[in-house]
Amino acid sequence: MxxxxxxxxxxxxxxxxxxxxxxxxxxxxxxxxxxxxxxxxxxxGRYHGLLHSGARYVLKDPASAVECINENRILRRTHTHCIEDTSGFFVVLPEDEDDYSDRFADACRRLNIPCTEIPPASALRREPLLNPRISRVFELPDAAADSxxxxxxxxxxxxxxxxxxxxxxxxxxxxxxxxxxxxxxxxxxxxxxxxxxxxxxxxxxxxxxxxxxxxxxxxxxxxxxxMILGKGVMLATNARLTNTVINRCKMPGDGDILVPIHTVSVIGTTDEQVADPENLSIEQWEIDLMLTEGDKLVPGLSSSRILRAWAGVRPxxxxxxxxxxxxxxxxxxxxxxxxxxxxxxxxxxxxxxxxxxxxxxxxxxxxxxxxxxxxxxxxxxxxxxxxxxxxxxxxxxxxxxxxxTPVPGVEQGHYWLGHRLNEVEDENLQSELVCECELVTRSMLESAAQRNPTVTLDDLRRDVRLGMGPCQGGFCTYRAVGILHQLRAGKASPVAGEWHVAHMQSPAHHHRDGAAAAPSGEG
Ligand SMILES: Cc1cc2nc3c(=O)[nH]c(=O)nc-3n(C[C@H](O)[C@H](O)[C@H](O)COP(=O)(O)OP(=O)(O)OC[C@H]3O[C@@H](n4cnc5c(N)ncnc54)[C@H](O)[C@@H]3O)c2cc1C
The missing domain is CATH 3.50.50.60 (FAD/NAD(P)-binding domain)
Structure with missing residues (x-):
């Protein structure tokens, strides 16, 4: 041994x-x-994608709220490029408890969580698909984060x-x-x-x-x-329905947060106590509940194309x-x-x-x-x-x-949605694309695969977002399998050394690195 x-x-x-x-x-x-x-x-790898401001927990779980707002401030400095600075709205719907929003705003002030009430009309101008029946809107420093x-x-x-x-x-x-x-x-x-x-x-x-x-x-x-294990189910829609994180302004419940993540929006989540951390089953009632609650935030969400459902277990x-x-x-x-x-x-x-x-x-x-x-x-x-x-x-x-201590990559600044498209267009990489939805190029894929000799398609999904977009891998999976097969058949040389993690999601950097590292005779 x-x-x-x-x-x-x-x-x-x-x-x-x-x-x-x-x-x-x-x-x-x-x-x-x-x-x-x-x-x-x-x-x-199975969470909702929200960098919490802590506001969700101000009344129910203030200790967690304080931990969240303090860390929210720190992670924006140490992991800047992993965070899209979307901001967050807490919206009040007609069916929500009358005095919760006043108590919520007071508690945010008490716990030093920046909270500004904005007119519903201006929230609707920024997010036109939001439910027009909202009566109050609070803006807080929630954000989307790529775990x-x-x-x-x-x-x-x-x-x-x-x-x-x-x-x-x-x-x-x-x-x-x-x-x-x-x-x-x-x-x-x-x-x-x-x-x-x-x-x-x-x-x-x-x-x-x-x-x-x-x-x-x-x-x-x-x-x-x-452990108390709480399973939660989430659904991804095939487009970003909002650019801001949307929370219901009420005691935390099921299906009351919508998070824009890269090219999609994610509605979630449930909280079912389970005994087994591997219990990731998804039941029809959970999906129906997410769609019903999602419609309350963005009317019509339930008729958008749902790309995928997944579950995670809270520890x-x-x-x-x-x-x-x-x-x-x-x-x-x-x-x-x-x-x-x-x-x-x-x-x-x-x-x-x-x-x-x-x-x-x-x-x-x-x-x-x-x-x-x-x-x-x-x-x-x-x-x-x-x-x-x-x-x-x-x-x-x-x-x-x-x-x-910032981690590698913070110099790129906050993530923004146009990041990959910008690089693909600047470097003329259209013909290199393996996954059109998430703009994954051949060099990104080869680089990820060559640095991980035991790579699986699932690893590539997590590493470079292969197959995460609207086609859900319907086209790119087959291309990726072909490329992996070529790599394993020895048609490309392995790349030794450290991942350039800061650039692993960057088409331009892989293109340049790949060109520098490519064996002669291969483009
Ligand atoms: C549905 C849902 C939505 C959520 N949404 C959010 C959100 O929006 N924002 C937020 O801040 N938090 C959210 N959370 C909470 C957050 O996801 C978790 O608190 C966090 O990811 C836990 O990370 P972890 O590293 O502690 O656990 P994990 O990520 O589960 O890591 C534990 C690791 O241990 C490994 N392991 C287990 N046994 C062994 C062994 N014997 N040997 C070696 N390795 C082992 C496992 O494979 C696993 O990778 C959400 C959670 C759920 C379930």
């Missing part, structure tokens, strides 16, 4: 895990991250700081030393799911950032972490034991379909605030920390909290640097 040694081992390659790897490496820790599939395979690009950019920043990231490596075992009351997590066994080989990693400390799978990972250390957590108390019971004694005692009855009621579980204090297990709950918007703060706790356990003091 191969062996490695590290100071910090991170489990999970979603927003939180890559954020932890970035933070830990910047603080000078030797860091290894393992992800059982591709980066963003989990909830991070695929942001995670890759964070991963590149982590690698540049010295971290090793191992996608397609699944944690299968945690090794503990010491006796009862003095147990320490000291190593892990990881399965390389491509080669089938096992890898033994000695680690001073393991950080569990496995999202909805955090309970399963904690169980490998004999620790009980009862929510609400602590039910005080530090030092024994855990609620053995893992086996908790039925999987029952919420833990003392936890909210429905996942919709569970807090969206982050949850840091220092298992040394909580369970008497050293060298093990779980970071879960939270939002995509708060991943950087979650990472900071986890690595602060790691410093505490390791007995060192090293300040967090991520809030002031």
């Amino acid at each position: 191969k062996r490695m040694q590290t100071e910090i081992l991170v489990i999970g390659g979603g927003a939180t895990g890559t954020g932890v790897a970035w933070d830990a490496a910047l603080r000078g820790f030797r860091t290894v991250l393992v992800e059982k599939r591709d980066l963003t395979h989990g909830t991070t 695929f690009l942001a995670t890759h950019a964070t991963a590149q920043a982590a690698r540049q700081a010295g971290a090793t990231l191992l996608p397609y490596h699944e944690l299968t075992r945690l090794h503990l030393s010491g006796g009862e009351g003095n147990r320490t997590v000291s190593a892990a066994t990881v399965l390389d799911t491509v080669s089938g080989e096992e890898l033994h990693i000695d680690a001073d400390l393991v950080i569990n950032a496995a999202g909805a799978w955090s309970g399963q990972v904690a169980a490998l250390a004999g620790v009980d972490v009862k 929510l957590y609400q602590e039910t034991q005080s530090p030092g108390e024994p855990a609620l019971g053995s893992i086996d004694s908790l039925s999987d379909d029952q919420p833990a005692q003392g936890s909210p009855q429905y996942s919709r009621d569970a807090t969206r605030a982050l949850a840091l579980l220092d298992h040394q204090q909580r369970d008497g297990v050293r060298g093990f920390i779980t970071i879960t709950g939270g939002k995509w918007t708060t991943f950087r703060l979650m990472a900071e909290s986890a690595v602060d706790a790691a410093c505490g356990q390791l007995g060192v003091s090293r300040p967090c640097r991520t809030a002031a």
Whole structure:
């Protein structure tokens, strides 16, 4: 069996895990991250796409609202190019509760979330498809965020700081030393799911950032972490219906947010408590509900062409034991379909605030920390909290640097919709297009494939948005398969080295890089 040694081992390659790897490496820790599939395979690649201003939670979950607005300000500086600065409207419909909007505006002021009431007529001028029956509109700093690009950019920043990231490596075992009351997590066994080989990693400390799978990972250390899993369903329309994020101004509920993401709009979401993080089933009633609620925001949404539906599972957590108390019971004694005692009855009621579980204090297990709950918007703060706790356990003091360290690519400024078209037209790349809907060129695809020897079509979808547009891969998938086949048959040479993540979604940069790297005889 191969062996490695590290100071910090991170489990999970979603927003939180890559954020932890970035933070830990910047603080000078030797860091290894393992992800059982591709980066963003989990909830991070299945979310709604909203950089929250926190306003959604001001009345229901103020702790989460404060985390969101603080991180919203930071991510605009550190991950600028992953964010489209759309702004957000909170709109009041005739059927919405009378006094909610006044209480909402007061709470935003109290929590220092910028909130300006604008006349409905001016909101309708900016968003003509919006329901004309809106009676009040508040504008807030919500935005759209690309979690695929942001995670890759964070991963590149982590690698540049010295971290090793191992996608397609699944944690299968945690090794503990010491006796009862003095147990320490000291190593892990990881399965390389491509080669089938096992890898033994000695680690001073393991950080569990496995999202909805955090309970399963904690169980490998004999620790009980009862997650509250809330499945949500979203639908993408075949065009952008609005350019602004639209929220209903009411207590958070189903189907009350419409987010413009790249070329589409996404209506969501539901919140159904599930027992299994892999339960991504989509039922007809969920689709019908999204269409009905979507029509309330944009009348006629339900008759637009729906491109796709998908689901993600929220990794929510609400602590039910005080530090030092024994855990609620053995893992086996908790039925999987029952919420833990003392936890909210429905996942919709569970807090969206982050949850840091220092298992040394909580369970008497050293060298093990779980970071879960939270939002995509708060991943950087979650990472900071986890690595602060790691410093505490390791007995060192090293300040967090991520809030002031931009990831590669921020110099491009905020994402804007015309970005790819502009580059394709400037560089005359029309004949290079493999995916016309999302303007993916052959060089972008080859570059992505050549830097990932085990690349799948699904990886390409996440990496360069192949097949994400209105044709849903109906044409480009076949072309991509042909190109991958050529690459695998050795007709193009692999490109060694680091992803130019900042440019992975840029047709122009791939064209120039590709031209520079192309073997003679190939264009
Ligand atoms: C429907 C829905 C909509 C949402 N919308 C928004 C939104 O608009 N804005 C927002 O801010 N937040 C939103 N969220 C919340 C947000 O998506 C999540 O909080 C966030 O993505 C969680 O990231 P994570 O890295 O903690 O978990 P994940 O992204 O799930 O990452 C955990 C990773 O751990 C890996 N893993 C699991 N077990 C193992 C193992 N044994 N070995 C190795 N790897 C393992 C998994 O493969 C996975 O990739 C939404 C969530 C849902 C469900």
